[in-house]
Amino acid sequence: MEMKHLGLFILFYVTSGLFLPAYGDVQPVEVHALNSFKEGIYEDPFLVLSDWNFFDSDPCNWVGVTCSGNQVKKLNISGSSIRGFIAEEGRVLHGNKLIGPIPASIGSLKYLKVLDLSNNELTGPIPSEIGNLVSIITINLESNGLTGQLPFKIGNLQDLRLDRNRLHGTIPGAYANASGENKHGFCRLSSLEYADFSYNFLTGRIPKCLEYLPRINFRGNCLSYKDIKRRTDEQCALVPPANALNTRDSKPAWLLAVEVVTGVTVGSLFLIAVFTFVLRCRSKPSILNIWKKSRRHMAVYVDSNMLKGVTKYSRQELEVACEDFSNIIAVISVCVKEEHWTGHLELYYQKEVADLARLNHENTGKLLGYCIDSSPFTRMLVFEYASNGTLYEHLHYEEGCHLSWSRRMNIIIGVAKGLRYLHTEIEPPFTISELNSSAVYLTEDYSPKLVDFESWKTIVTRPENSAHSISHEGDICVLPSSFEERDLDIQGNIYSFGVLLLEIVSGRPSFCKDKGCLVDWAKDYIENQEQMGSVVDPALKYFKDADLKVICEVVSM
Incomplete structure (x- = not known):
């Protein structure tokens, strides 16, 4: 991921007809829309909206509001660190800390040109009503927590950004050459110039009509391609198949009963095995020589009590999260060759992880986890992302x-x-x-x-x-x-x-x-x-x- 500040532009383009009547020269319904947005904000640390006076001010003079003629054309409050919700009657805003789902009423903005809600904390599925945005040109929903499957219909786009969410399922579209009425899904977007689906949990294949896109725009998913970097098998196993619910509903009742009984039996045996293992571990602690080193490899000793509660990441997981370490802002690697690594350094590394993990304050960097891998030799500390550098x-x-x-x-x-x-x-x-x-x-x-x-x-x-x-x-x-x-x-x-x-x-x-x-x-x-x-x-x-x-x-x- 390219290193960048999270405070991006909040773009809100509208054309005539999105709002109705007037406040001075500006139509009252536009003032009402801005008021609805402000009411959804519960934190404004830099008082950006302090001059939004709805009784005696011209909205065109408010911070971030740009007018053309008698209509609001653009709203830009980038980097304001505001927090809040997108009101049902409110509008689209991006680059802050808006939370909650995208309201289905977004589909009523028939004249909306650009929808940019990237770098927020939005959750839930992308509403199918987004397909009703007939005038939409650009949709940017990157870097949120959106879940569910991709909408089958999504307007007539030129630019689409859905990367860095938790979307799953397949990418709608034809997997063979299709024309005219046979086109469906994203293959109906005849004007689409750019799309990015990377770092989700998408499965299946890439539609034929999207194969012109760079392969990097699909990486970090669970797609079936050898030339595209994918998530680990463990991560992909947690994603339900696109037809999982339908398959389950179609099973006969006797088969479901057998599955339930089998699941309960296996689960009980598993719990007994775990309980027995725990008792043995308590009664007979294992002793490892942390300085013992073979001719080629050193035995890695991990003190489970020392690192208890600290998340361990694999190198492959970090490669996917950091895009092959093209942004190393929050991942610190220990630069020591394997042949120079000793048991004392290993123990010191673990003590350092445990020491950093106990820090919990708004003004100290939070340790998210650590990485210990032997092939290739890796020791890393993973910290929370600080977007504005040092x-x-x-x-x-x-x-x-x-x-x-x-x-x-x-x-x-x-x-x-x-x-x-x-x-x-x-x-x-x-x-x-x-x-x-x-x-x-x-x-x-x-x-x-x-x-x-x-x-x-x-x-x-x-x-x-x-x-x-x-x-x-x-x-x-x-x-x-x-x-x-x-x-x-x-x-x-x-x-x-x-x-x-x-x-x-x-x-x-x-x-x-x-x-x-x-x-x-x-x-x-x-x-x-x-x-x-x-x-x-x-x-x-x-x-x-x-x-x-x-x-x-x-x-x-």
């Missing part, structure tokens, strides 16, 4: 100049909350190995997430003079002196937090070859109240003196 990128690259003062203050507060949680609210405490702007990841709404990616780099690169070297069967393992417990440098985190405050406020890196250490540069300014303003990033057009004074006081402590 704070360092936003502060020091040109694209990061949009960080306003209030947004920077929110980031500072979030980092402070995260550190308080790590240092005082969990036992044992947790510290970030290298707290800096590269350890702060930003979500779609610029909420900071502290992620400790440096701890593993430290263990595999630490010189021997600062660690214990252990040799076994010709292999050397560098074991940190603090192997048993994480190195809790709370004071170091506090100092680094002060440096980070200066970096956020000034927009300068913590160390610059030309200007030296940031702390030395800022020292004279923060000690002189009249010169404090010189610390502030010159790219900022506005800042609050009271906020700056508090920050300088914290840094000076």
Whole structure:
């Protein structure tokens, strides 16, 4: 998947006839439609809709609303991080955090040209009424949680995006050359130029009329093609066949009774076997030598108690989820060759997974799971996706100049909350190995997430003079002196937090070859109240003196 911010455009194109009468120059029914949409929003963190006044304002002057003549033609509130529902009488909006099903009444928008609901949290099936959108040109429903089968009829499209959902069943269409009245399903879309069905759970074959599409647009499904990367057999086994319900309904009653009795019997025997196995495991614990290594492979020891409750992913699952690792934003790989991997490193890796898995705070990165595979050799940590990258990128690259003062203050507060949680609210405490702007990841709404990616780099690169070297069967393992417990440098985190405050406020890196250490540069300014303003990033057009004074006081402590 191409790395991109989740805040995409919300496009809502209409032509004459979608709305009815007027509010000033704009028809009242359009104002009513906008009002219905606003009523469905329950969270607006950036107050984007605050100027939507339905009593004394012209809707064409509202944020995000574009008019042509006396009609609303476009609604664009991208990256607003709003949350809410799509009202029955409301309209189509995309790129935020809308939840719930797509209402069937969407089919009544006869003049709708573009339906873009991508990158939301919509669930349920695609309503069949979507086929009533006779004027529709583009439908984009990617990156939601939609389920069910593809609609048989879907307008006269040119552009269709259904990727990254949980749709199943077959792709409607003819599997042989067809013409005229014999065409059905997607083969009736004579104007279709682009379609993407990737990363669902679709089965069967690709209709003949869609074979012109790139094979990559079908990958990550359960299709029967050797040249298309598919999901694992385990994942595909969970998807019911397209005709499963019909097949079950057609079975005679005596056959269903036999199936039920057989299922109960087999289930009972299975439970007895599991119960016996558990008793044996409790009475006779197994002992494995985690340092034992054969000539070619090391025995992998996984402590089930240590990693209990942590999701384990296979490399194949991650390849499908990350599109062959073309986006590695949330998957961190341990870069160590197999021949250099030892039992001590394996145990440290597992302890690190267990340590990271216990963190649960809105301002710390959430560990979703881990990956241990032997062919090819793989050790990975899987974190939640932070769509806006690192704070360092936003502060020091040109694209990061949009960080306003209030947004920077929110980031500072979030980092402070995260550190308080790590240092005082969990036992044992947790510290970030290298707290800096590269350890702060930003979500779609610029909420900071502290992620400790440096701890593993430290263990595999630490010189021997600062660690214990252990040799076994010709292999050397560098074991940190603090192997048993994480190195809790709370004071170091506090100092680094002060440096980070200066970096956020000034927009300068913590160390610059030309200007030296940031702390030395800022020292004279923060000690002189009249010169404090010189610390502030010159790219900022506005800042609050009271906020700056508090920050300088914290840094000076």
